Amino acid sequence: MKPFFKSQALRFECTRCGRCCVAGNGYHVYLGRxxxxxIRDYLGLSTGWFRRRYLYRTEAGDLVAACQEDGRCVFLGEDDRCRVYPVxxxxxxxxxxWPEVVHSRAAWQRESRRCEGMDRGSPIPVAVIRARLDECNTLAE
Ligand code: SF4
Ligand code: SF4
Incomplete structure (x- = not known):
């Protein structure tokens, strides 16, 4: 059977609402070395200052972006724009x-309750989705 994202065209158009940049339900922004x-170079900060101010290590030992008091990602500006967008x-x-979102209709619909850009706009070509999944998989390696 074809994976869900191949059997049905998935539409997506980001509205820049910023909701995916707010933590909740154990959601973290994981960061590789x-x-x-x-990001540190982009912001022009020293290693020590950057780690203290912007990073957090979870109980499982993963390095993630810290959150502001209200759960917003530490890189999210007051204007609801990502301050490190190019990087x-x-x-x-x-x-x-993400693999866990596009693998089934139920997962896609569940995530669409958080992201208003899903099921909006034009269908995204399967090749583009495949490329994003491949990028995600490099994180797991
Ligand atoms: S790094 Fe930027 S895009 Fe990612 S969650 Fe934080 S503010 Fe949002
Ligand atoms: S929740 Fe969806 S629509 Fe809103 S900023 Fe994130 S990706 Fe874009």
């Missing part, structure tokens, strides 16, 4: 085309 370095993490660049 290269991503940490890229944002793979997790953010590939959203909502």
């Amino acid at each position: 290269d991503e940490v370095a890229r 944002r993490p793979v997790q953010c660049r590939t959203y909502p085309f």
Whole structure:
């Protein structure tokens, strides 16, 4: 049987509402070492200051972006725009085309309650979705 994202055209158009940049239900923005370095350099900060101010280590030992008191990602500006957009993490660049979201209709519909851009706009070509999934998979390697 074809995977869900191949059997049905998935539409997506980001409205820049910023909801995916707000934590909840254990949601974190995971950061690889290269991503940490890229974002730190982009902001022009020292390693120590950047780690203290912007990063957080979960109980499981994963490095993630810290949250502001209201749950907003530490990189989300007051104008609801990402302050590190050109170097944002793979997790953010590939959203909502994550393996756990596109594998079934139920998962896609569940996620669409958080993201108003899903089921909006034009269908996204399967090749584009495939490329995003491949990027996500590099994180798991
Ligand atoms: S890094 Fe940027 S795009 Fe990713 S969650 Fe934070 S503010 Fe949003
Ligand atoms: S929740 Fe969806 S529509 Fe809103 S900013 Fe994130 S990707 Fe865009």
